[in-house]
Amino acid sequence: MASNGKLTGKQRLGWTVLTVVVLLYALFPVAAILATSFKTQADLGNAAFLPSNWTWANYEMILVGDAQELFLTAFRNSIGITLIATFIAVVLATLCAYAIARLNFPGKRIILGTALAVSIFPVISVVTPLFNLWRNIGLYDTWLGLIIPYLSLTLPISIWTLAAFFRQIPWDLEQAAQVDGATQWQAFRRAIVPLAMPGVFTTAIIAFFIAWNDFVYGISLTSTEAARPVPAALAFFTGASQFEEPTGAISAAAIIVTIPVVVLVLLFQRQIVSGLTQGAVKG
Amino acid sequence: MSSITLQNLVKKYDDGFPAVNDISIDIEDGEFIILVGPSGCGKSTLLRMIVGLEDITEGDLLIGGERVNEKAPRERNLAMVFQSYALYPHLTVYENIAFPMRLTKGKFTKEEIDEKVRHAATMLELTEHLDRKPANLSGGQRQRVAMGRAIVREADAFLFDEPLSNLDAKLRGQMRAEIARLQRELNTTSVYVTHDQTEAMTLGDRVAVLKKGLLQQIASPRELYEQPANLFVAGFIGSPSMNFLPGTVEGNVFSTPLGKIEIPDRAAKAGAGREIVLAGIRPEFFDDASQLSEAQLSKGTTFTAEISHSEWMGNEQYAYVSYETDERVQDTLRNLAEEMDADELRTQLVVEVDATSRFRSGDTAELWLDTRRMHLFDPATGENLTRDAEAGAELTREAREDRKRDAERFVSRQS
Structure with a gap:
């Protein structure tokens, strides 16, 4: 690349411009919310992008002030429910995808087909019957009542991504392990899982985002702070008076909710990227 | 170390196609047998049936006189070298070689494992690469690691599935000599699948020529060359x-x-x-x-x-x-x-x-x-x-005596 750097100078400029445009387009809303979260109540109405007076008031309100209970319990609910749902989804999907990639059993296609069908089924059409069912069996407004529907969102995509990933791992490795004296489980644990880890991380992050971002289930299947996740809780923010919009507080909450996601990506990006470059897998 | 006996082995796939059809071979303890034939002749399937990665449809497979048809691969105590080497990319060379021993919890102490790995590494000239990952090795070195993993097992037999086909011509010659030397040194029963005639002729005590799942002839390389049983063997060998x-x-x-x-x-x-x-x-x-x-x-x-x-x-x-x-x-x-x-x-x-x-x-x-x-x-x-069957049998008998003499010579040199 370095040798023909002069030739690509023009192209490089083009790419830079394009990247900046895309970044601006994608990040502008985030920046706007970040700016809004530092505005005072009076400042909200003006058309300026940056706040005229920077204030931590909105953050104070949701973290230690009036809205503290509403926000922090919701935040706890969100983290707990999402982590549990992600964990279960990844463990189940790993076993399921492994079976799909490696074993020949009747109904393999049906499982994949059903998973796909479930994942494209509109959430809104499921939520009403689920609401009635959950009320009848006592799952309404509980963590479990949200974890189960979240699994229906995260499992299909996890199964599909992991199955694709497992198919890339050479079968020889597993057979070699079996000939070396491993049971099927040992071969899976010691030869396949270490190689599949990058795929599992990627899948876990995707599953986490899906569950973290859910709004429809969160607002429909909860009624109190017992299980209400953050996206739903934001809708219940109220201003200091009836006539005040809680825009500042919502913005601050939105920023805080974004932080775990950013942290996750930063933490695991090495695993995701390093993933398939381990080499020696092919001859 | 064991003999391996194949009695009328048949492998039929679901569509009824017999990939291996009624093959019987007696492999003596310490013998080096080559399975050779054009692609699709069933040689790899036969090898995988011996190691236990393919089910046996009909017939009996005996290792050391014991029927093992239903045994899982890990219970057969065989070591296999795969065409792709099948090294574990996340483990170092040392751990790759130690892998089979790590699976048998409690059977080997740490010192024993270390000693065996280092012994195998010395034998295969891998000592300075023990801490590297397979990705950083050359093809020949990877091949040797795969052999090392087989050696430390002290398995009853070695099975090779076209182990040299991923190497370039020069390296192939070197590794061929290396495999021949190791096999003689360890005197372990070996079954080797290849489509390469040179490998078949130079390595094998006896060579089994297969065509479409059927055994055409099994004899010493010289008998195959000088007294072929039929047109196919005559045309394929040489x-x-x-x-x-x-x-x-x-x-x-x-x-x-x-x-x-x-x-x-x-x-x-x-x-x-x-x-x-x-x-x-x-x-x-x-x-x-x-x-x-x-x-x-x-x-x-x-x-x-x-x-x-x-x-x-x-x-x-x-x-x-x-x-x-x-x-x-x-x-x-x-x-x-x-x-x-x-x-x-x-x-x-x-x-x-x-x-x-x-x-x-x-x-x-x-x-x-x-x-x-x-x-x-x-x-x-x-x-x-x-075909002069007697002259042919004489050639194969000579090859068998040569092998025994080789083994004895090696033992006496050792002591």
């Missing part, structure tokens, strides 16, 4: 491969498209009364008549032919003679070419002559043929009509 010249036998005269050739009594008797036969003549059975002494010439037959072109290789020279083939054997030859994965049927005689011979394209040369060594085949059944 490079460049055997020439098949159609013709009819009348008395002691064999009439071919190249003219009449006088043949010895033995061949004459075998070919008598048949409408048409195929003479199997290896390229080196020919020679340049002008370079031979009278005594030598009298042992065979001379005839003249036009050389269509010649190739000088430095150490030898190949001359090609074109001829019109007989329609009655065309189908047989076309089938044969197909079965051997060859491109097309050749109506060209390949003649190997001394490098000093001055054959040029278009020359009419006088060729000498050693008719004592040629074979006659029945084009309909492929059967070798002139």
Whole structure:
């Protein structure tokens, strides 16, 4: 690349411009919310992008002030429910995808087909019957009542991504392990899982985002702070008076909710990227 | 160390296609057996049946006299080297070699594992690479790691699935010698799958030639070469491969498209009364008549032919003679070419002559043929009509004695 750097100078400029445009387009809303979260109540109405007076008031309100209970319990609910749902989804999907990639059993296609069908089924059409069912069996407004529907969102995509990933791992490795004296489980644990880890991380992050971002289930299947996740809780923010919009507080909450996601990506990006470059897998 | 016995092994897939069909082989303790054949002949399937990665449809598989049909691979105590090496990319060379021992919890102490790994590494010249990952090794080194993993097991037998096919030609020669040396040194029963003739001929105590799931012949490399059982074995073994010249036998005269050739009594008797036969003549059975002494010439037959072109290789020279083939054997030859994965049927005689011979394209040369060594085949059944079974068995017995002597010599040198 370095040798023909002069030739690509023009192209490089083009790419830079394009990247900046895309970044601006994608990040502008985030920046706007970040700016809004530092505005005072009076400042909200003006058309300026940056706040005229920077204030931590909105953050104070949701973290230690009036809205503290509403926000922090919701935040706890969100983290707990999402982590549990992600964990279960990844463990189940790993076993399921492994079976799909490696074993020949009747109904393999049906499982994949059903998973796909479930994942494209509109959430809104499921939520009403689920609401009635959950009320009848006592799952309404509980963590479990949200974890189960979240699994229906995260499992299909996890199964599909992991199955694709497992198919890339050479079968020889597993057979070699079996000939070396491993049971099927040992071969899976010691030869396949270490190689599949990058795929599992990627899948876990995707599953986490899906569950973290859910709004429809969160607002429909909860009624109190017992299980209400953050996206739903934001809708219940109220201003200091009836006539005040809680825009500042919502913005601050939105920023805080974004932080775990950013942290996750930063933490695991090495695993995701390093993933398939381990080499020696092919001859 | 164990013997392996294959009794009428059959592998049928769901569609009823028999990939391995009724194969019986007795593999002696310490013997090196090669399974060879064109692609799709079932050689790899047979190997995987022995190691337990493929189910056995019918027949019995005995290791050390014990039936193991239903045993899982890990219970058979065999070591296998895969074509792709199947090294664990996340483990170092050291851990790759130690992997089988780590699986048997409590059987080996840490010191024992360390000692065995280092011993194997020394044997395979891997000591300085023990801390590296497989991704950073060359093809030959990866191959050796795979061998190391097999060695530390102290398995009853080694199984090799085309272990050298991913290496370049030079390295392949080196590793071939290495495998031969190790096998002799460890004296472990080995089964080796390959489609490469050189590997088959140089490594094997006995070579089993397979075609479409059927065992064609199992014998020492020399017996296969000198006393092939049928047309397929004759054509498959040897490079460049055997020439098949159609013709009819009348008395002691064999009439071919190249003219009449006088043949010895033995061949004459075998070919008598048949409408048409195929003479199997290896390229080196020919020679340049002008370079031979009278005594030598009298042992065979001379005839003249036009050389269509010649190739000088430095150490030898190949001359090609074109001829019109007989329609009655065309189908047989076309089938044969197909079965051997060859491109097309050749109506060209390949003649190997001394490098000093001055054959040029278009020359009419006088060729000498050693008719004592040629074979006659029945084009309909492929059967070798002139096969001397006793002489063949003698060759295989000699090879067996050679192997035992090798093993003993090694043991005595050790002590």
